[in-house]
Amino acid sequence: MMPRPVQMCLVLLLLALVPVSCAALPLVINTWPFKKATEQAWRVLQAGGSALDAVEQGCGQCEKDQCDGSVGYGGNPDETGETTLDAMIMNGDTMEVGAVGDLRRIKDAISVARAVMEHSKHTFLVGESASVFAENMGFTAEDLTTNTSLNIYKKWLNANCQPNYRQSVSPDPSNACGPYKPSARLQQTAGDQHINIHTHDTIGTVSVFYSLLNANSVALS
Numbered sequence: 001m002m003p004r005p006v007q008m009c010l011v012l013l014l015l016a017l018v019p020v021s022c023a024a025l026p027l028v029i030n031t032w033p034f035k036k037a038t039e040q041a042w043r044v045l046q047a048g049g050s051a052l053d054a055v056e057q058g059c060g061q062c063e064k065d066q067c068d069g070s071v072g073y074g075g076n077p078d079e080t081g082e083t084t085l086d087a088m089i090m091n092g093d094t095m096e097v098g099a100v101g102d103l104r105r106i107k108d109a110i111s112v113a114r115a116v117m118e119h120s121k122h123t124f125l126v127g128e129s130a131s132v133f134a135e136n137m138g139f140t141a142e143d144l145t146t147n148t149s150l151n152i153y154k155k156w157l158n159a160n161c162q163p164n165y166r167q168s169v170s171p172d173p174s175n176a177c178g179p180y181k182p183s184a185r186l187q188q189t190a191g192d193q194h195i196n197i198h199t200h201d202t203i204g205t206v207s208v209f210y211s212l213l214n215a216n217s218v219a220l221s
Contacts, residue, residue, distance in 0.1 A: 028054060031204035034071075037062040041207055051207040052091055052114070058205045059087070059110040070202045073107045074146030079161070079178070081153040083144040085109035089117060101126040105141040106134045115139075 026045045030038040041058025045051070063072035063085075070076055077083050087109035088099035098117025101124065103109050112134040116125055125133055135141055156162070161177035169180035 025208055026051070027206075027208040028058065029206045030058070032068070034062050034065070034067045034203060036065055037067065037203065037205065041205060045207065052089070054207040055205045056089060056110055056114055058207070059089075059203055060108060062203045063107060063109060067203060069148070072109075073144040074149045077145070077149045077153045077156075081145075081150065083146075083149050085144070087113040089113045091117065097123050099124040100130040100134075102130070103134065104128065104131045105144065106131055106139050107142065107144065108134075108139055112137070112139060 028038050028041045028045065030041075037058045040061040041054040044054040044057050049057075059071075066072045066074055072085070073083060075083050075085075082104065085103045085106070086099075086101045087103070088097065089110060090097045096117050098113045098115070098120075100109055100113050100116060103112060104127070106112055112130065115137045116122055116130075116133065119137060120133070131141070157177065160175055161173070162175075164173040166173040166178075166180055168183055168185040169178075170183040171178075171180065173180065
């Protein structure tokens with residue numbers, strides 16, 4: 001099974017290649033029923049904004065709303081209890097891409113991704129380098145932790161760190177917390193994969209404005 005960010009990129013690429021009737025444009029598509037995000041993207045288009053503006057502000061709305069508890073600040077924390085964010089944005093007219101991963105302290109992940117695309121020659125910045133870049137670009141540093149994310153983390157610890165996405169480590173990650181050390185690699189079978197409503201991209205938005213297409217994907221935080 002392909003990683004979710006790769007799957008999302010392929011979906012967006014296929015959408016970019018599908019002919020769209022001019023009578024159906026402009027157009028905003030959201031991968032999940034986050035109505036306010038789609039409405040915000042549509043308002044941007046109706047006000048004369050670009051498709052790139054639309055996907056940025058549409059996904060930005062979802063970051064503010066903390067859609068599904070997996071988008072934006074206060075979302076699912078990492079193994080240390082910290083919430084970090086991922087985002088990617090693509091200009092379908094120029095094929096430029098900007099992305100951030102493991103972004104700390106900055107709420108506006110999708111806007112930082114756009115800044116990477118427009119104000120650097122990089123495509124993908126991660127971790128502290130992404131956060132420092134964002135602060136240099138004028139984004140406000142603030143705590144992304146909330147009482148909700150702290151409670152999620154405490155419950156995870158109390159449940160022996162489950163779910164856990166490590167493998168071939170010791171102690172057994174299916175029933176114990178770390179710290180972990182590498183062990184003999186085990187062959188994974190299809191039955192070992194956990195596939196449910198939560199194993200998907202967090203939000204993906206496509207906006208088409210006549211001949212211009214811009215696509216955005218926000219990956220799992």
